[in-house]
Amino acid sequence: MGQRVPEHFEQSDVRRAAEGDHAAFERLYREHVGRIHALCTRMVGSDVADDLTQEVFIRAWRKLDGFKGQSKFGTWLHRLAVNHVLSRRETIRRRESKQAFGEGILSRVVAPPRRSSGHALDLDRAVRRLPERARDVFVLFDVEGYSHDEIAEALGVSVGTSKSQLHRARMLMREQLD
Amino acid sequence: MTYKDNEHPEWTDRLSDFLDGGLDPETHAAFEAHLGECGSCRGVLEGLDEVRRRAAALGPIEPTRDLxxxxxxxxxxxxxxxxxxxxxxxxxxxxxxxxxxxxxxxxxxxxxxxxxxxxxxxxxxxxxxxxxxxxxxxxxxxxxxxxxxxxxxxxxxxxxxxxxxxxxxxxxxxxxxxxxxxxxxxxxxxxxxxxxxxxxxxxxxxxxxxxxxxxxxxxxxxxxxxxxxxxxxxxxxxxxxxxxxx
Structure with missing residues (x-):
């Protein structure tokens, strides 16, 4: 990701994109793709992150006229991505189970490392090994900065469950990284 | 749930709350007192804080191909x-x-x-x-x-x-x-x-x-x-x- 785009330029691009300007939407894509792709990678896995990222941006394009500017575009987009990832995961899980002994597993085993390296790669690998619910909460709270209230609402769990899953995730991460 | 090196689960199970400022003042003070005298829980706390700091520093992951x-x-x-x-x-x-x-x-x-x-x-x-x-x-x-x-x-x-x-x-x-x-x-x-x-x-x-x-x-x-x-x-x-x- 390059230099961050000043907010007023981004607002202008959001307005233009909502009116159908593809070039403006492409600029928004370039600005935000890294964060959305990271969310998809960490929550669901690198083998489906590309597809999910594309789906998120297509969904965003179709919903742009409903974006009222009450939050930053990046915040709105990220929430849309979280909801999309959570709703698509069941389908992905079914697909992966069909490929259990096929390409899915193979690609995960032989997939080349992404751009991250060193500590970041270790941490990302450790995140992928977390149980699903603990991973969701860990990524959303510790990586993305959501509150327990927001996470509880998104995941349909209580705040107490969100807190206990976060602690579980951190403890498991600590053990993995020791 | 039990974890490795978890000698005082009644304390360590709430260490994340302590780190995130989610305890009431009285409980928070009790935790500080316990941590002052328990090296094991202090070690767990440091490990959790390290995980938390590293997670917060994780950056974007650009796709390897243009989507x-x-x-x-x-x-x-x-x-x-x-x-x-x-x-x-x-x-x-x-x-x-x-x-x-x-x-x-x-x-x-x-x-x-x-x-x-x-x-x-x-x-x-x-x-x-x-x-x-x-x-x-x-x-x-x-x-x-x-x-x-x-x-x-x-x-x-x-x-x-x-x-x-x-x-x-x-x-x-x-x-x-x-x-x-x-x-x-x-x-x-x-x-x-x-x-x-x-x-x-x-x-x-x-x-x-x-x-x-x-x-x-x-x-x-x-x-x-x-x-x-x-x-x-x-x-x-x-x-x-x-x-x-x-």
Whole structure:
């Protein structure tokens, strides 16, 4: 990701994109793709992150006229991505189970490392090994900065469950990284 | 749940709350007192804090390939509309599909509604094929964007994306059946058919072009398949309109 785009330029691009300007939407894509792709990678896995990222941006394009500017575009987009990832995961899980002994597993085993390296790669690998619910909460709270209230609402769990899953995730991460 | 090195679970189970400032002041003070005298819990706390700090420092992960081509192919209005049925206009009913016989009979007396619909289909498919042929034969490089149909309608310049094998036969049969009943159609119906098939052809072309650039992309492959199904549904609908009008 390059230099961050000043907010007023981004607002202008959001307005233009909502009116159908593809070039403006492409600029928004370039600005935000890294964060959305990271969310998809960490929550669901690198083998489906590309597809999910594309789906998120297509969904965003179709919903742009409903974006009222009450939050930053990046915040709105990220929430849309979280909801999309959570709703698509069941389908992905079914697909992966069909490929259990096929390409899915193979690609995960032989997939080349992404751009991250060193500590970041270790941490990302450790995140992928977390149980699903603990991973969701860990990524959303510790990586993305959501509150327990927001996470509880998104995941349909209580705040107490969100807190206990976060602690579980951190403890498991600590053990993995020791 | 028990964890490695967890000597005082009654304390360590709430260390994340302590770190995140989620304890009431009294409990927080009790934790500080315990941590002051318990090296084991202090060690766990430091480990948790290290995990938390490293997680917060994780950055974006750029895709290893450019995903924009696939997104662009889908969001361009014709493609997105064809896939979702958003911009395709409903066909006229059988009654409305009939041309105004009274005013046209002298010129088009022997043509059925089937033939009328076929004419518009032939116009679209034929124009696309003609465009393709001309482009492939032309030694000069014509920009592959669009060609103008004989009715002044902008026709997509196709890229000859082959239909899926399970659809190819039916698509071909429908197109052929309609083409055999060549004729004319009510101008409004012609316009609607042209526009809708043009939208669908453009969607096929856009999706196919994106897939050529990114052949391993399952999303694009699925999308192209969906658009072909949309085309098939539309041709079936056209055929039903014609049949009920006859």
């Amino acid at each position: 924009w081509a696939g997104i662009a192919a889908t969001i361009r209005a014709p493609a997105a509309g064809a896939a979702e049925g958003a911009t395709v206009i409903a066909l006229p009913t059988a009654e409305r599909a009939r041309p105004d016989i009274g005013s046209r009979r002298s010129h088009r007396v022997s043509l059925s509604s089937m033939q009328l619909v076929a004419a518009s289909l032939v116009l679209v498919v034929g124009s696309s094929l003609a465009t393709l042929t001309l482009r492939s034969q032309s030694p000069t490089s014509t920009p592959p964007v669009a060609a103008t149909g004989s009715e002044g309608v902008i026709m997509p310049a196709g890229t000859a994306a082959p239909p899926p094998a399970d659809l190819a036969l039916e698509l071909s049969s429908l197109e052929q059946a309609l083409a055999e009943a060549r004729g004319v159609l009510d101008p409004n119906t012609v316009r609607i058919l042209e526009r809708n098939l043009s939208v669908i052809e453009q969607a096929i072309e856009d999706s196919h072009r994106a897939l050529m650039q990114d052949p391993e992309n399952a999303f694009l492959a699925e999308h192209l398949d969906r658009v072909y199904h949309r085309k098939l549904e539309y041709l079936r609908e056209a055929a039903r309109v014609v049949e009920s009008a006859d």
